[in-house]
Amino acid sequence: MLKRTVDVPVDPERASIAFTAFLNAEGAVGARLHDSIGGWRGTVSDWDPAKSLSFTWHPGRDPQRADHVTVTFTPVDGGTRLDLTSTGDDWQDMLNLYAEQF
Numbered sequence: 192m193l194k195r196t197v198d199v200p201v202d203p204e205r206a207s208i209a210f211t212a213f214l215n216a217e218g219a220v221g222a223r224l225h226d227s228i229g230g231w232r233g234t235v236s237d238w239d240p241a242k243s244l245s246f247t248w249h250p251g252r253d254p255q256r257a258d259h260v261t262v263t264f265t266p267v268d269g270g271t272r273l274d275l276t277s278t279g280d281d282w283q284d285m286l287n288l289y290a291e292q293f
Contacts, residue, residue: 195275197286199293203264204241206271210262211244213289226250233257248280 199206211217215225216235224233224246234254237245241264247257258279265272273289275282 193277193279193281195277195281195283195286196272197275197290198267198270198272199290200270201293202241203266203271206273207241207244207264209292210264210273210289213292214246216246224248233260237261248277 199209201209214232215227216222220235220238222235223231224235226232230250231254232250233246233248235244235246236259237243243261243263245259245261247254248260249257258277260275260277260282262273262275265274273286275286
């Protein structure tokens with residue numbers, strides 16, 4: 192299991208909204224995650240706005256072999272800490288791209 196962390200200078204609500212937008216997801220349980228050209232990459236399995244988001248992740252793979260990802264949004268001095276746990280892919284590069292938007 193991989194764990195990654197990034198801090199962003201916004202409150203947890205804004206951080207979680209921006210993260211779901213970054214993934215092209217609506218944030219609702221059952222919503223599909225799509226890439227920029229419409230390819231299906233995963234499905235939201237749990238969503239507690241401004242607190243946590245869980246989803247499957249299977250870019251270019253059979254959905255039956257999907258990784259499971261959980262992101263938590265925790266208030267810290269100066270913003271929000273995102274803690275991401277994944278059963279597969281290393282998300283550090285994607286988290287860095289996400290954080291650059293702030």
